[in-house]
Amino acid sequence: MTSALRRLAPLLMVPALLLSSCASGDDGGAGDDADGTGGGASGDGQNQDQQERDQQEQDEQERREAFAAREAALAGPGDQHRDAAAAAVAELSIDEQAGQVLVGEYGGTDASGMAGLIEELHLAGAIVMGDNVPRGEDGADLDALAGELDTLHQAAVSRDWPAVVAVDQEGGLVTRVGHPLTEWPAPMAYGAARLGALDGQHSDEAPEEAPDEAAEEAAVAGHDALAALGHRAMGEDLAELGFTMDFAPNADVTLGAEDVAIGSRSFGADPQLVADLALAGLRGLAEGGLAGSAKHFPGHGGVTEDSHLTLPVQPAELSELEDHDWAPFQQVIEAGAPMIMMGHLDVPALEAGVPSSLSPAAYERLREMGHDGVIVTDALNMAAVVDQAGPAEAPVRALETGADLLLMPSDVRTAHAAIVDAVESGRLEEDRLTEAAERVVALMLWQQDLAAGELDAGPGVALPEVLQGLEEEVEQDGGGYADLPSITGEDAGEDAGEDTGDGAAEVAAAVARHAVTLVAGQCEADVLQGPVTVVGGQEQDRARLESALQAAGHQLGAGGTVIGLVAPGAPPSQGADVVVALDRPEPLRLHPAETQVALYGRGEESFTALVEVLAGAPAPGALPTPVGEHEVGHSVC
Structure with a gap:
């Protein structure tokens, strides 16, 4: 991801980061004895501890004030x-x-x-x-x-x-x-990505313990940041046009x-x-x-x-x-x-x-x-x-x-x-x-x-100094970013300071990748067996999926997997091995197939993410709306 968008990620996660940093530093002397003497610690030691706590409280107050100023700037007219x-x-x-x-x-x-x-x-x-x-x-x-x-x-x-x-x-x-x-992708993609993260979609194994409140807040903030990043990138493109x-x-x-x-x-x-x-x-x-x-x-x-x-x-x-x-x-x-x-x-x-x-x-x-x-x-x-x-x-x-x-x-x-x-x-x-x-x-x-950058937030306005470094502080304390490598840059494949590619397209790709939901089928199974035939949808949908398949090395033609693309109002696909809902997922209930996928988009990034999942990659998303008997939050993975 571009360095500019990478720097933006912690900015948009500030509320949860503040919460997490508070929680991580709130033991207030968990190792002290019950009488508060710290097991015989010297008076100088106690004074030093108090000074450190006072400084932490002051830093926290400055952070909250800085965040409040940014919020006020973004909330509307003053x-x-x-x-x-x-x-x-x-x-x-x-x-x-x-x-x-x-x-x-x-x-x-x-x-x-x-x-x-x-x-x-x-x-x-x-x-x-x-x-x-x-x-x-x-x-x-x-x-x-x-x-x-x-x-x-x-x-x-x-x-x-x-x-x-x-x-x-x-x-x-x-x-x-x-x-x-x-x-x-459609706005519903953000809901699918967020619910998938909260349901542990990014982990190969179920966690041994339920996450603490701070970790849960960080997971939520990670995908709220994904939505904020997406809307910012979309807004910047529109603003540049006028x-x-x-x-x-x-x-x-x-x-x-x-x-x-x-x-x-x-x-x-x-x-x-x-x-x-x-x-x-x-x-x-x-x-x-x-x-x-x-x-x-x-x-x-x-x-x-x-x-x-x-x-x-x-x-x-x-x-x-x-x-x-x-x-x-x-x-x-x-x-x-x-x-x-x-x-x-x-x-x-x-x-x-x-x-x-x-x-x-x-x-x-x-x-x-x-x-x-x-x-x-x-x-x-x-x-x-x-x-x-x-x-x-x-x-x-x-x-x-x-x-x-x-x-x-x-x-x-x-x-x-x-x-x-x-x-x-x-x-x-x-x-x-x-x-x-x-x-x-x-x-x-x-x-x-x-x-014009005249307020405490907005295009080109730097993160206040008191908020800089908060990302590293929270990561050290285990808050994390809800496994969003595409947003934090962990899998971007570029040096930290290098600014490459189209940032908006990269965020769109992250949204698409984190939203894909396997509604029915086998998690992380390669279902693309033999030549692939694409049916249904619109001509552009079929062309884009076929292009994504070929780019990933899959052969097109009859005799192998049949993928049926479904849009609202389309007749049920007959004989498809895989049914993919392109926009809203509810039509899947009308399209019985062994493998059912909710995609929430028709852009090239969405079809690339779909091919990856059909070839065996995890499907991170979860349903943000009921589909037949499946409730909100459902996913096979």
């Missing part, structure tokens, strides 16, 4: 940003404030028309979808894309804060800018096979797992210089319909929602989040028959949970909202009920005019519009400082 935003918005007209709460969309790959609207209507900015990405012979034309994003930025140069240049880039199925940018905001990660807890909209976009079915990884994802994006957004409150993973097509109903009681679907959002909010996305769900426990994005009760609940940053709506052109309100009514209702940033209204010009009319007519209080505009401007002032 007082300085809010004060500056209030002053800036006070100078804006109603027309300009109305623009600052809107993010528009555009058609085609030419952003000049959208730039004109940003300048004319004073819009916060624009979102870039897949159809807006220029394409070349080898995928996305990144140079052309960067030029178009610069056009959007130039439309906002007259103000002191940058434009919102946003994207939905989660990894897996929701990838707007693909190859040659690094292609990431993006300032990424609507990720998902804090939705999937309910499994009946979850038709989120699936592998979720980290998993366990609320605590999702909470920890969502926070790691947010922090990683911030370290990369982007404003992230936990989504989709009040929890799209817990419903059985898709809000793109209809208004899903979440019938759960309030107590159940608090303990399950809302738990990740609560944890993220308590830690500090720059932005939360409000989804389009009908939640009778809050307000029956009304999309949460238009419901005062939903926004009030988020504020009661402690979130004081931006609340952005999910796209306002989705059927769940369009069926209830038109292009003029939806943005006004969302704003007056508590939204701060209105994403993708059906017609941004109509939405802007409707907001101005609502204020001038007295329907919408001017203070509500001002409040929303201040939050958006504060967010972008923070992102600007973050990306």
Whole structure:
């Protein structure tokens, strides 16, 4: 791995490292006699021991303060940003404030028309979808894309804060800018890797003793660091192109096979797992210089319909929602989040028959949970909202009920005019519009400082001196890094100071390798017997797997192992010896085969990891969501 990313690993593990170092040094004199005299130790010896303990406490306090400063920098706008935003918005007209709460969309790959609207209507900015990405012979034309994003930025140069240049880039199925940018496994891969580590997937033998609390914290932190590293690397790639905001990660807890909209976009079915990884994802994006957004409150993973097509109903009681679907959002909010996305769900426990994005009760609940940053709506052109309100009514209702940033209204010009009319007519209080505009401007002032390295954390900001050396200290005390050689550099095959290769691709490969889950079959068995035939999936999936097989020395052709690739909605594979779920793992229950593998990705790194496992390498991951009779945490290995 590149030296820069290797140095980042301990930075992202600081909370557990602090915990581990405290635990390792907390015996406070375990070898002393009961009377505290230390078996007759001299007074000078006792004074020296006390001095050492005092110094340890001082060092620990300095570390905690340094970490708290980094956390505050990554969590969102500070007082300085809010004060500056209030002053800036006070100078804006109603027309300009109305623009600052809107993010528009555009058609085609030419952003000049959208730039004109940003300048004319004073819009916060624009979102870039897949159809807006220029394409070349080898995928996305990144140079052309960067030029178009610069056009959007130039439309906002007259103000002191940058434009919102946003994207939905989660990894897996929701990838707007693909190859040659690094292609990431689905978010669920992080959940599979983390659960695999906690279940002892990396050990050839079961441990003789259960790990102590500090070791368990270190194992968890290792794979939270994997998620943070992945999101940082993804964020850095996007920031280099000119993006300032990424609507990720998902804090939705999937309910499994009946979850038709989120699936592998979720980290998993366990609320605590999702909470920890969502926070790691947010922090990683911030370290990369982007404003992230936990989504989709009040929890799209817990419903059985898709809000793109209809208004899903979440019938759960309030107590159940608090303990399950809302738990990740609560944890993220308590830690500090720059932005939360409000989804389009009908939640009778809050307000029956009304999309949460238009419901005062939903926004009030988020504020009661402690979130004081931006609340952005999910796209306002989705059927769940369009069926209830038109292009003029939806943005006004969302704003007056508590939204701060209105994403993708059906017609941004109509939405802007409707907001101005609502204020001038007295329907919408001017203070509500001002409040929303201040939050958006504060967010972008923070992102600007973050990306420029002006805060206590972010791109290019060095680890504070008081935290340097903590990695070695904890490793000496046995904390470890949950067997992540690909992250710590132990198997990188390079000198410590050498910076080689594509760091983002290497992290993506680590995610893929640690996520692969053997759901059925024999652990560490070579199942690639004779020529290999690949069936199912899409043409690109088959081509990539065949390429990975050939690169590993396997022959293609009939008469040997048949590998069936499965994607959501695909018919069951007939006669496959090995069935591989490429995205979400739940379809495996419909595909009986002696060997079943959950892959959680379609990138080249995922197929390379798959070939290694099918040839006998360990499968480190564990299921982050139920698959048929298999529960969360299941793995054959």
